[in-house]
Amino acid sequence: MTDGIKPNVWKVGIVAETRTETASGRSILLDVPGWGGNIAGQHADVRLTAADGYTATRSYSVASAGPGDRVQLAVDRLPTGEVSPYLVDDLIVGDQLEIRGPLGGWFVWKPEIDGAEQTGPVQLIGGGSGIVPLVAMIRSHTASGSTAPFRLLYSVRTPDDAFFRTELTEPSRGLDVTWAYTRRAPDGWPRPAGRVTTADLEADAFPASLSPAVFVCGPTGFVETVANALVELGHDPSRIKTERFGGQ
Amino acid sequence: MVGHVDGNVLAGPLSELFQFDVTTASARCVSCGDVATLACAMVYVEPASLIVRCRNCDDVLMVIVQEPDLTCIELRGMAWLQVPR
Amino acid sequence: MGIISRGFSGRSREHNPDLPPGQYLTEDFPVLSAGPTPNIDTADWEFSIRTEFGAVHSWSWDRLHELPIDDIDTDIHCVTRWSKFGTSWRGVSLDTLFADVDTSDEYVMAHSYGGYTTNVPLADLLDGKAWIAFEFDGEQLDPEHGGPARLLIPHLYFWKSAKWIRGLVMMDDDEPGFWEQNGYHTYGDPWLEQRYS
Ligand SMILES: Cc1cc2nc3c(=O)[nH]c(=O)nc-3n(C[C@H](O)[C@H](O)[C@H](O)COP(=O)(O)OP(=O)(O)OC[C@H]3O[C@@H](n4cnc5c(N)ncnc54)[C@H](O)[C@@H]3O)c2cc1C
Ligand SMILES: [Zn+2]
Numbered sequence: 001m002t003d004g005i006k007p008n009v010w011k012v013g014i015v016a017e018t019r020t021e022t023a024s025g026r027s028i029l030l031d032v033p034g035w036g037g038n039i040a041g042q043h044a045d046v047r048l049t050a051a052d053g054y055t056a057t058r059s060y061s062v063a064s065a066g067p068g069d070r071v072q073l074a075v076d077r078l079p080t081g082e083v084s085p086y087l088v089d090d091l092i093v094g095d096q097l098e099i100r101g102p103l104g105g106w107f108v109w110k111p112e113i114d115g116a117e118q119t120g121p122v123q124l125i126g127g128g129s130g131i132v133p134l135v136a137m138i139r140s141h142t143a144s145g146s147t148a149p150f151r152l153l154y155s156v157r158t159p160d161d162a163f164f165r166t167e168l169t170e171p172s173r174g175l176d177v178t179w180a181y182t183r184r185a186p187d188g189w190p191r192p193a194g195r196v197t198t199a200d201l202e203a204d205a206f207p208a209s210l211s212p213a214v215f216v217c218g219p220t221g222f223v224e225t226v227a228n229a230l231v232e233l234g235h236d237p238s239r240i241k242t243e244r245f246g247g248q
Numbered sequence: 249m250v251g252h253v254d255g256n257v258l259a260g261p262l263s264e265l266f267q268f269d270v271t272t273a274s275a276r277c278v279s280c281g282d283v284a285t286l287a288c289a290m291v292y293v294e295p296a297s298l299i300v301r302c303r304n305c306d307d308v309l310m311v312i313v314q315e316p317d318l319t320c321i322e323l324r325g326m327a328w329l330q331v332p333r
Numbered sequence: 334m335g336i337i338s339r340g341f342s343g344r345s346r347e348h349n350p351d352l353p354p355g356q357y358l359t360e361d362f363p364v365l366s367a368g369p370t371p372n373i374d375t376a377d378w379e380f381s382i383r384t385e386f387g388a389v390h391s392w393s394w395d396r397l398h399e400l401p402i403d404d405i406d407t408d409i410h411c412v413t414r415w416s417k418f419g420t421s422w423r424g425v426s427l428d429t430l431f432a433d434v435d436t437s438d439e440y441v442m443a444h445s446y447g448g449y450t451t452n453v454p455l456a457d458l459l460d461g462k463a464w465i466a467f468e469f470d471g472e473q474l475d476p477e478h479g480g481p482a483r484l485l486i487p488h489l490y491f492w493k494s495a496k497w498i499r500g501l502v503m504m505d506d507d508e509p510g511f512w513e514q515n516g517y518h519t520y521g522d523p524w525l526e527q528r529y530s
Pocket of ligand 2 (some may be wrong): 281282
């Protein structure tokens with residue numbers, strides 16, 4: 001990040017484009033003058049203000065990575081939610097909202113640190129919209145031509161619930177993607193529909209013996225289950241970074 | 249919001265008080281002595297407050313109350329906070 | 334004020350004479366969680382009142398249920414802006430529990446399992462204004478809503494209705510509890526919008 005970038009200042013984002021991702025989610029591309037780029041995995045705070053001055057603030061991971069003032073968010077609608085239905089259903093191109101960031105220096109992956117290329121294996125595990133910061137890491141990996149082996153285990157309810165589906169169905173070189181469907185799998189899919197288990201992690205994730213850096217993101221319950229299973233499989237807890245989105 | 253999130257979520261609210269990214273700082277819990285990066289703490293989010301708890305013993309490390317015109321932060325649950333330079 | 338988001342109104346804040354200022358009406362019962370939910374077995378549960386003279390009056394779960402039980406029908410108002418009308422509870426009035434308590438202190442600190450505290454003037458607990466409640470909507474009170482039993486003081490913001498209540502300690506001065514130390518109002522009248530101090 002260059003000098004003069006102020007992550008702590010509220011900036012104005014203008015909606016440049018929206019893309020339907022799933023039946024309940026979409027991505028939102030914002031032009032945010034002064035954003036100045038972000039590291040893969042960071043998030044932003046979004047603040048909405050009603051006409052009477054009432055405000056609501058929520059955090060959203062950033063799907064884009066690298067330099068520039070164009071920011072991509074992807075939001076899943078919680079039907080009873082206050083903010084997500086507005087972002088998914090109401091926001092249109094040209095609308096403005098307030099955004100603060102990029103934020104957080106912990107749940108991030110960088111292709112190099114202090115000039116040294118990061119070559120260690122990276123295991124990404126996402127549930128639902130928890131794919132958002134992981135996609136930023138995948139994009140950063142591709143853009144930098146990194147040779148670090150990447151694996152993604154992506155858990156979604158049904159094939160129609162996958163965010164960034166096209167991008168992940170034809171993954172770039174150096175990335176392996178495993179899909180885990182929890183409610184309905186495509187016809188003939190080898191793995192029956194069901195929640196991610198210790199056996200799935202054992203079969204599809206980099207083993208603990210390779211000491212991969214592990215990033216787990218999604219609803220709180222999902223992250224909790226996966227993180228516990230990883231520790232059970234011998235992964236060093238300090239190599240597992242988590243981003244819980246809330247919910248049960 | 250039901251269920252806690254990770255200390256990462258504090259990056260925005262704490263940027264109003266600190267110049268650096270406090271979520272990468274480590275803190276020691278007064279109750280159990282556990283030392284952890286703040287990003288690893290458990291955060292319970294309520295509309296006007298963030299309750300930060302120790303990942304090891306559940307005790308309160310920090311409380312941030314956000315009122316319309318001020319932010320109040322209570323740090324009694326931490327023995328110290330260490331920032332990488 | 335920041336820029337206004339076109340078409341965003343947030344949760345509707347309607348005008349209704351029964352709704353304190355700044356509140357919205359909800360049908361469900363939002364759970365606020367400031368921490369993990371303690372699980373307390375009613376066999377181990379105990380409620381006590383401790384006075385300035387060191388006297389401790391205590392009730393086991395069974396003894397509490399031998400006392401007269403009130404049906405309470407009331408509106409509740411949470412500082413996080415939701416209100417819920419016509420909630421129904423069952424519990425024991427604090428008038429009953431204080432009947433044999435000798436005290437001249439005017440303030441009370443409520444203590445909960447799990448370590449929370451909140452302060453209340455004694456006058457706000459007496460004269461049919463407060464209960465130890467253990468049933469909500471005809472069912473045993475859920476742990477996430479404060480079960481086995483919580484304090485119920487409907488005329489104050491709901492954080493004063495301490496979940497997982499364990500005991501009351503008399504105080505001669507009004508000292509702040511957990512939330513009050515962190516900027517919440519010492520009294521918390523929803524009609525005066527006493528949210529923060
Ligand atoms: C660091 C961080 C990054 C995040 N990134 C993203 C992201 O990239 N995309 C995204 O869609 N969301 C993300 N979230 C979640 C987001 O911040 C909001 O919590 C979510 O959009 C719901 O807000 P709401 O106002 O619609 O719901 P609220 O009005 O806050 O809540 C409505 C109801 O939904 C429940 N609830 C709240 N959150 C969840 C949840 N995550 N899952 C299930 N139930 C829930 C609540 O208990 C409540 O009953 C992130 C959260 C964090 C902390
Ligand atoms: Zn601790």
